[in-house]
Amino acid sequence: MKFIFRIVGILLFAFMIFNCSDNRCNEEVDVLLKAEIIVNDPILTNAGFLETLSIYSPAWTDSVHYSSANFMLELSPFADTTVFVFTSQAWKDTVKIFYERDLVYLSQECGFVTYYKIDSTRYTSTIDSLVWVNKKLTTLTDGHVKIYF
Amino acid sequence: MAQKTDEKKKDGWEITGIKIGMDVGRFSNFLFKPEQTSYAGSLDVGFNNKYFIIAEAGYSEINLDRDNYNYISDGTFYKIGLDYNMLKKYPTDFLGAGFRFAYSTLEHSANNIRFESEHWGSYYTEKESETNQTMWLEASFGLKGEIFKNVYFGWSAIIKVRFYGGTDDKFQPYDIPGFGKAANSISIGANYFIYYQIPFNRK
Numbered sequence: 001m002k003f004i005f006r007i008v009g010i011l012l013f014a015f016m017i018f019n020c021s022d023n024r025c026n027e028e029v030d031v032l033l034k035a036e037i038i039v040n041d042p043i044l045t046n047a048g049f050l051e052t053l054s055i056y057s058p059a060w061t062d063s064v065h066y067s068s069a070n071f072m073l074e075l076s077p078f079a080d081t082t083v084f085v086f087t088s089q090a091w092k093d094t095v096k097i098f099y100e101r102d103l104v105y106l107s108q109e110c111g112f113v114t115y116y117k118i119d120s121t122r123y124t125s126t127i128d129s130l131v132w133v134n135k136k137l138t139t140l141t142d143g144h145v146k147i148y149f
Numbered sequence: 150m151a152q153k154t155d156e157k158k159k160d161g162w163e164i165t166g167i168k169i170g171m172d173v174g175r176f177s178n179f180l181f182k183p184e185q186t187s188y189a190g191s192l193d194v195g196f197n198n199k200y201f202i203i204a205e206a207g208y209s210e211i212n213l214d215r216d217n218y219n220y221i222s223d224g225t226f227y228k229i230g231l232d233y234n235m236l237k238k239y240p241t242d243f244l245g246a247g248f249r250f251a252y253s254t255l256e257h258s259a260n261n262i263r264f265e266s267e268h269w270g271s272y273y274t275e276k277e278s279e280t281n282q283t284m285w286l287e288a289s290f291g292l293k294g295e296i297f298k299n300v301y302f303g304w305s306a307i308i309k310v311r312f313y314g315g316t317d318d319k320f321q322p323y324d325i326p327g328f329g330k331a332a333n334s335i336s337i338g339a340n341y342f343i344y345y346q347i348p349f350n351r352k
Contacts, residue, residue, distance in 0.1 A: 111218045
């Protein structure tokens with residue numbers, strides 16, 4: 001009786017210790033919007049529109065230059081609207097994205113992230129159309145928008 | 150006539166002990182989970198040293214201070230159930246199994262939540278207080294042994310199965326009082342209790 005009492009007690013205590021968390025965040029925490037640029041206008045193609053494309057938001061202090069048609073953007077975690085400006089040579093277009101934000105407790109190790117659900121979009125004239133492939137941005141699925149010029 | 154009365158008494162239900170207990174396993178939190186402070190106690194009433202009606206209650210408080218957020222939670226839990234003693238040879242000790250129905254409620258919130266972005270800079274926000282309720286069932290197997298007169302030490306291995314609440318897609322509790330990690334619907338654990346048996350009807 002005493003032997004069983006001791007052995008099982010020690011095993012349970014060891015289980016309690018090994019059950020402790022390592023406190024490291026091993027999950028994906030980035031919540032991103034995948035943007036895909038499709039240039040159908042021959043004037044823009046001939047002028048090398050994509051090669052000199054830069055993107056920025058008026059709220060940023062910097063801008064990003066992308067030479068490929070696919071890139072990842074980060075929506076503002078502080079507001080329900082984000083404005084992106086697409087500029088290349090003489091062209092300058094604006095995309096205004098309206099969305100809802102959700103503050104989500106991902107895990108004790110990783111803390112909080114912001115999830116987004118896209119409501120609507122407005123854009124200026126050089127952009128022909130804008131198609132949303134995925135309107136929900138989480139850590140598991142990137143948002144996806146196709147922008148046709 | 151007197152003999153008949155004695156036989157009748159043996160067959161009936163007799164309260165053979167009342168124990169009050171304290172969960173001492175929770176004190177390991179000081180070492181392994183310093184962000185959590187929790188207490189739990191129990192009351193069991195034994196019938197014929199065979200069946201025990203058990204009531205447990207506890208309180209848990211969490212203050213998790215991380216680099217990018219501060220999480221605060223406090224809650225209580227209550228359990229009620231039955232234990233069955235399989236021992237015949239040592240009538241004051243216990244080796245047996247039991248089950249519990251458990252309920253827990255907690256309030257949790259977070260502040261100083263910091264976001265840092267290469268383009269958007271730093272931003273602080275907070276999560277307002279939310280209430281979460283959970284219910285689960287437990288099955289246990291354990292031992293209780295008398296270490297001094299009327300003082301018992303016992304441990305039990307427990308499997309807990311949650312059937313209501315405890316989950317929130319947006320604000321999952323860090324820990325459900327009395328249950329454990331909220332992310333799992335099945336929780337396996339152990340209890341370590343010290344009991345005092347009220348000297349009552351003891352033979």
